[in-house]
Amino acid sequence: MPMSPGRRPFGLSLDPLEGESLAGFALRLAHRLHISPHELARLTGLTEQDRLGRARASLSTRLTPAEIKNFAATTRLDPREVRAMTLEPLASRYPPAARSVANVRAGNVYSMHADRWLFPTTARYCPRCLAGDGSDIQHAHGGPWQILWRLPVVFACPRHEVFLEHLCPRCQKPVNFSNRAQLFPRPAASGVHPAHCRTSTVRDTKTGRHDDPCGASLAHDPLHHHRPGPGLLALQRKILRLLRPGGPKQPAQQYFTELILLAGLVMICWPRVQAVGTTRQLAEAVAQHLAIHEGTDSPLYRSTGAPVDAFVCAGLLQVTDRLLAADDLREALAALAPEENRNRSGIPPTRHL
Ligand SMILES: [Zn+2]
Ligand SMILES: [Zn+2]
Incomplete structure (x- = not known):
């Protein structure tokens, strides 16, 4: 050429x-x-x-x-x-x-x-x-x-x-x-x-x-008023390691597919999940973000899209990553399912309350 x-x-x-x-x-x-x-x-x-x-x-x-x-x-x-x-x-x-x-x-x-x-x-x-x-x-x-x-x-x-x-x-x-x-x-x-x-x-x-x-x-x-603590830095380093060229592709693909899917579910189910594995400030920031952007249809801020604010996004990803790491993902996710579905599945709802 x-x-x-x-x-x-x-x-x-x-x-x-x-x-x-x-x-x-x-x-x-x-x-x-x-x-x-x-x-x-x-x-x-x-x-x-x-x-x-x-x-x-x-x-x-x-x-x-x-x-x-x-x-x-x-x-x-x-x-x-x-x-x-x-x-x-x-x-x-x-x-x-x-x-x-x-x-x-x-x-x-x-x-x-x-x-x-x-x-x-x-x-x-x-x-x-x-x-x-x-x-x-x-x-x-x-x-x-x-x-x-x-x-x-x-x-x-x-x-x-x-x-x-x-x-x-x-x-x-x-x-x-x-x-x-x-x-x-x-x-x-x-x-x-x-x-x-x-x-x-x-x-x-x-x-x-x-x-x-x-x-x-x-x-x-x-x-930002806060700096990322050791937990968030470890999560960020894990994510960057998965993105690095040269490493295995399939585990990275699978991790990000699940992370994104589950992050959407977490946003829909908030605040039912907010107690799981993040700090109070991060949880509050996520809640505030979801409340502000509820009902807006700007593509950058749609409520299941990634928050552009890094602090909010970090809180969301931390909660999501901890859910993904659960020994029993099905059990971890059950808390997010609507109660009527849980009844239908035959699992006693009291277990999740
Ligand atoms: Zn820098
Ligand atoms: Zn400017």
Whole structure:
């Protein structure tokens, strides 16, 4: 496959950081080259497949072999490094990623938004990771926006022992909120630091135009009042181990399938399960989340979808994981079944009271 005519490698590029997403890498490189993310996407062939010439959000899920080749050639990367910045390597371990990759491969670039256990773009971040590791290059262009931050099951950063954040401390909007259909919010805005908020601030009611991107640094002190304790960090490490390439695929697939299915049941049955294995603060946060989002139909907040708030999601997953680990799953689940069903099954209801 020859490189498309007129496409030349950049004189200057960047080494990808560990776990970095395509959007994150493109933001850092655009910043280094003093061009907008849109211009970078255009020069690397990421806008070619879109009728309107945009870099679509689906690019962070899967790239075609031609897109990988063109992006790798212009940015001087190995094609394997480019593929590693997408969700594709996670598809064999995390079923929602597999569904999303299959949708994009089939050309359904918008139905990938339908999965409740996969964020359409990076929805959470670790402020400490974005601050960088102190090296000159990360000081200049920020640390890695990680591909794993699209997965709701990733709620904490084990390196920095903090919950992931989803809100900007200044504009209070979720990160990447402006436009979930595109790879980057405000793609034409250049000069915004990669670790700063790109969300549009208020829309000018007279002209209809958006103000500049918010621009607040996301490398701030954690906004969550709590830090993850040893139990939650252990759960997060277990989840990250299952997602790591190279390990067995089948146990990971099975664990996440069951975890997601059961988490939905737990949300429906809350508060009957809240006493099981989590702290009071976490249980209260979950209850509050379910109460607030009852009846709303925003896909990010639907009540059986993954909570975007990492603290709430952690509480939910902790309860769910403890249920999954029960010696007798049937017994553990019986407490969640409606009482009339329990009567029908012949199990004396008193046992569950
Ligand atoms: Zn971190
Ligand atoms: Zn902001």
